[in-house]
Amino acid sequence: MARTTGFVSPAWEQASLLAEILAGEERAYRGSxxxxxxxxxxxxxxxxxxxxxxxxxxxxxxxxxxxxxxxxxxxxxxxxxxxxxxxxxxxxxxxxxxxxxxxxxxxxxxxxxxxxxMPPRPTGPTRLHDSTEICSCAGVSAGEVRACSSLEQVVETTRATTGCGGCKEAVCQLLGTTTPQEARALG
Incomplete structure (x- = not known):
């Protein structure tokens, strides 16, 4: 028996599946x-x-x-x-x-x-490919983040960082606006 978790990502998965079922596709929810x-x-x-x-x-x-x-x-x-x-x-x-x-x-x-x-090795910044997913809650890529000029614009246009918040450090690093420690302090 499938169960719901109350988290953002499974909610999107369930909504997508429901849309497919309503469109006439034969699908079944197997859990998230x-x-x-x-x-x-x-x-x-x-x-x-x-x-x-x-x-x-x-x-x-x-x-x-x-x-x-x-x-x-x-x-x-x-x-x-x-x-x-x-x-x-x-x-x-x-x-x-x-x-x-x-x-x-x-x-x-x-x-x-x-x-x-293992903890990360201190190195220079790594250039992520534009298609690399940064926010799994909202399905936002590195390229979409780079197209924005501020954290506020990222939130407004992509909804990244508004789900679990786990991508905030990566988003801020891509924007080059804060250090990882400063990003953590933002919440």
């Missing part, structure tokens, strides 16, 4: 992938997947990184090379990429689960 983010003062948390998927078995690879000094904990559960669940506390720098792999059912290489949990 569960992704939840909590943003509180000095605490960022993201959870992907169902709680029962967090249990390891012989078909499951579990990768965990715990850094009490940085206040971060990251756990990735992979079955047959595909992310089935994740818990991220503190450093959410890779949550967008992890969520994309989770949503798409991407088959990971043998070293990728560990690499996805």
């Amino acid at each position: 992938r569960s992704v939840a983010r909590l943003r509180a003062t000095d605490l960022d948390v993201a959870v992907l997947g169902e709680p029962e998927e967090m249990n390891a078995d012989e078909q499951t690879e579990v990768v965990e990184i715990f850094n009490p000094l940085a206040g971060s904990y990251r756990k990735l559960v992979v079955r047959h090379g595909v992310i089935v669940a994740a818990t991220l506390v503190g450093d959410l720098s890779h949550v967008g990429l992890i969520t994309q792999h989770y949503d798409r059912g991407t088959r990971l290489g043998p070293d990728e689960p560990g690499a996805l949990l």
